[in-house]
Amino acid sequence: MDFRCFPTLGLEVPEGGAVFTGQNAQGKTSVLEAVCVLVRLHSPRSSRMQTLARIGGSGGFGIAGEAWGMERRIDWRPRQATRHSVEGESRASQGGYLEDGGLLVWMGNDDLDLVRAGGESRRRYLDFMGSQVAADYRRSLARYRRALKAKNLLLKEGDRRRAEIASYEAILIPAAAVLRRVRAELSERLADAVADRQREIAGREELAGIRYEAAGGMEMGLALEQVREKEFRQRRSLVGPHRDELELTLNGLPAAAYASEGQQRTLALALKLAQGGVLRAQTGQEPVWLIDDVFGELDVSRRNALMRALPASAQKWITTTHLDWLEEAPELTGLARFAVEGGHICR
Ligand SMILES: Nc1ncnc2c1ncn2[C@@H]1O[C@H](COP(=O)(O)OP(=O)(O)OP(=O)(O)O)[C@@H](O)[C@H]1O
Numbered sequence: 001m002d003f004r005c006f007p008t009l010g011l012e013v014p015e016g017g018a019v020f021t022g023q024n025a026q027g028k029t030s031v032l033e034a035v036c037v038l039v040r041l042h043s044p045r046s047s048r049m050q051t052l053a054r055i056g057g058s059g060g061f062g063i064a065g066e067a068w069g070m071e072r073r074i075d076w077r078p079r080q081a082t083r084h085s086v087e088g089e090s091r092a093s094q095g096g097y098l099e100d101g102g103l104l105v106w107m108g109n110d111d112l113d114l115v116r117a118g119g120e121s122r123r124r125y126l127d128f129m130g131s132q133v134a135a136d137y138r139r140s141l142a143r144y145r146r147a148l149k150a151k152n153l154l155l156k157e158g159d160r161r162r163a164e165i166a167s168y169e170a171i172l173i174p175a176a177a178v179l180r181r182v183r184a185e186l187s188e189r190l191a192d193a194v195a196d197r198q199r200e201i202a203g204r205e206e207l208a209g210i211r212y213e214a215a216g217g218m219e220m221g222l223a224l225e226q227v228r229e230k231e232f233r234q235r236r237s238l239v240g241p242h243r244d245e246l247e248l249t250l251n252g253l254p255a256a257a258y259a260s261e262g263q264q265r266t267l268a269l270a271l272k273l274a275q276g277g278v279l280r281a282q283t284g285q286e287p288v289w290l291i292d293d294v295f296g297e298l299d300v301s302r303r304n305a306l307m308r309a310l311p312a313s314a315q316k317w318i319t320t321t322h323l324d325w326l327e328e329a330p331e332l333t334g335l336a337r338f339a340v341e342g343g344h345i346c347r
Contacts, residue, residue, distance in 0.1 A: 002057035003037075004030035005343040014336050017289075017316035021323055022340035028319035029108075031340065032290040035317060036104060038063040038072055039288075041082075041094055042128070044106045049076050067288075068102040095139055103132050103287035105276040107294050111268040115248055115255050122246040126212075129275055130182045133282045137182050144175035144241060152237055159232040169224055172240060176220040179241045186278060187212035187246060193274035194267075198250075201266045201273075201305040207251050208267055215243035266302060269294075273309050280311075289316045295329075296322035307331045 001008045005027045020028045033043050033052070043052060053061045053076070060077035074097075075083040083090065084097035091097040106128070113121045130137035151168040154161040191210050198208035216223030216239030223239040224231075231238050248255040248267060255267055279287045289310060295303055295318065307329060310316060316335065326332060338345050 001062060002054040003034050003052055003061040003063060004054060006030060006034075007054060007057065007343070009034075009343075009345060011338070011345065013315075013317065015315060016335055017314075017318070018336040018338055019326065019332060020317070020319045020338050020340050020345070021326075022319075022321065024321060026340045027343045027345070028321075028340045029292050031345070032106070032292050032317050032319060034063050035065070035067075035288070035290060036106060038065050038074060039067055039101050039104055040128075040132070041074070041084075041098060042131075044108065049082070050078060052076070053078075068100075070100065072097075072101070095135060098131070098138065099135055103279045103283060103285055104290060105272055105279065105287045106290045106292070107269075107272045108292040109294060109297055111272060111294075112265060114271055115259070115264040115267050119243070119245045122248075123242070123244060125271065125275070126183045126186060126246060129186055129279065130179065132279060133186070134178075134182045136178050140175040140178035143171060144179060147171040147175070148237060148240065148242055155231060155235045155237065158235065169221075173221050173224075176241050180214050180218055180220075180244070183241070183244065183246075184212050184214075184218070189278045189281065190271075190274050193277045194270050197270035197273040197277075197309060198266060200309060201269055201302055202263070203301065203305065206263060206266070207249075208255075208270055209247075209249040209252070210271075211247045211249075213245040213247055214241070215239050215245070262299075262302075265298070269302065269306055269309075273306075276311070276314070286311060286314050289314055291316060291318045293319050293321065295325055296320045300325075303329075 020031055022028050033045060037043050037052065046052065053059060060075065062073070062075040064071070064073040071087050073085045084094070085091060086097065086100065114125055127141060131141065147168045151165055151172065154165050187210060194210055195208050198206050216227065220240055227238045250259040250263055250267060255264060259267065276287050276289065295306070298306065303325060318332070320326065336347065338347050
């Protein structure tokens, strides 16, 4: 193991899921994070694998578990290729490992950023979904990021490196086309689902809208031609999926600027609930819900609405520091409970 604060950990979680209780900084989020890393090779908290390795541990970490009936295992060591295996058989590439990985939805307290913060958090939201439904999405995203980084470095030198910049653009353009096709499809599917969930959680008519906006237009090649000289002057990339937006509105007005805090919280929940619904509709598979410290922070009406909106048959991993609300939650009383304390867990 050696993951975050856990030197070792073994857990058997029943099919319905579990609730992890404990004070702050005991390891609850880390348990959910380990699931996310094992299943999707992705941490919602950190883009650097190094931060996941336990400080004072062996330097790397390993996670193994049975998910969707298959034994999966990853082993991360600094300066080495990550090793992945499924059912004891090594999978050389990340894509190969993920192709039969299960689906996840992560809900956390910072989901409010989806509504309030800049476009980056909404792009991450789409990326997390896209990577789960389209095999070429993750590959294109990785390719796009690498080429964009290289292009931006060259742009720092002004227009002297035109030819090399063009060779990176030849990588960026097809990768952008994949990302945008999937993002646009997902956004369209999400629109109705988000509107329905918003109405349901708010308990009244509140019209939530989402609209995907490709920066510079869907045709990246054309957009690049139009901004080329400007990019050389400003020495940075101005168009492409890294600047796309998922615009959120409530009753026709931009949600970040006009919606109340309560409405924004509802919209953040609606976005995540809709994410689960769209993943299910796209794949026919029920995602596992990783719900980190959300319930305890909600007012009673939103908490009840969220509980009702979660699919009864889905597996849910829920963390909380407060126990009081749990006693009044009939939907969750049947879930197994684990107490987390100082990197140890007991049932
Ligand atoms: N790489 C690491 N190595 C060792 N300990 C770590 C590492 N990363 C984080 N920690 C520590 O692990 C502990 C558990 O963190 P975690 O976020 O899982 O707690 P939590 O129970 O979810 O807390 P909260 O309720 O405040 O969200 C914290 O004390 C944190 O500082």
